[in-house]
Amino acid sequence: MKSWGHGLALLGMVLSLGACRDADTGDLEQQLASLRADPGELALEPLPPMPVYHSVDYRFADQRSPFQVRLPESRTLPEGDVDLAPDTSRPREPLEAYDLGQLDLVGTLTVGGAPSALVRAPDGNVHRLRVGDHMGSDFGRIVDITAASVQLVEIVPTGRGGWIERSTQLALDG
Template structure:
């Protein structure tokens, strides 16, 4: 009961009296009071004064990291700036030279002669060439023309390839194919040639910002192994693949083995007699001994090399256009023989 009765007396202590008697407190009490006051001041200062400054410090640290990244990026860019400026000057010079290579005046008469000669070389019929209106551009002038030619598909493709290989700059646009007969096509296209624009000559250097165009090297159009996509495979003549060669000697008497198809033979071994090597081939229920230079098969096949694992032949066959082609064939050793 004394604790309950003493609590009201404790709460009624005079705070001022405690403050006046603080000088008489023992040292641990003074230290405890001082620590409490310092903690109270630190909490109040941190809450009302340092919280805003700390948030601002975090923002500045994040900004510092971003600036360091930008500095690193700019350093890399500056390191390559000199070489980029040199490359830009080189490209501008190349572009200037390309523009100066364009003819100052129109060269349509010479171009028409070249197109007519190219179409005749590829066996085409040049139906019409219509000159269209010039199209002025910033640094050059386009001179388009509408061209119509008739012929086989691969000959038309060779004609387009030949136009790309002309010495003057020519671009081909708006290609359109149409049938004129079961074996022929009509090609309509727009060919553009270019010449230098004098009116833009004074401002040429100031306008040369784009990179120089890449000029492709002309490539020969080889259609020997390609088919015509505008004809069904059953109707078109397949152009055989092979090397041009002289025709066979029809006055030569043909041997018995030249009447048997090549796929009816199989290599069963080789035979050496002194310095000469023979190949042993089995066909038509018999084994034959052949040397280099002997003929085999219906396509004028002639043995060109004999190896332990295979034998090589060269066959001749017509290309369907009056010439002869040569192809290589190989018969491998049948290890189960």
């Protein structure tokens, strides 16, 4: 019974679509027939001449690869000092888990003549630090606190087995 219903619905749709057809297509048929009989000529411009390709052989296989970075001769890595290695046996302080670029100096204050720095960590907590405290992932030790900045000395590896001290600062924003 269902198949009869579907069949009748399909028949109704076909008949309704057939009724939408315009019966007066004679003019269109005549126009198409005249175009088929005399297509005319299209004026096409000639194609431009093809350029001649000249291949270039790569003759530098015995030289340095252009895809490898090379340090300039004047920029050699410093040896550093093996005895300057950071003390890895001391307990790490909370702000040593972050790079200095992730830390923000939000203020300084002086209590009893001793300056302190207020530093915000990426987790939003503000830490109070004094001279001698450590911060940053490169073993940074605070050596001076001024009204607008914190001076640090970091101990960084040279890449050749030694260590060097690097001075840096964390400044108040604007």
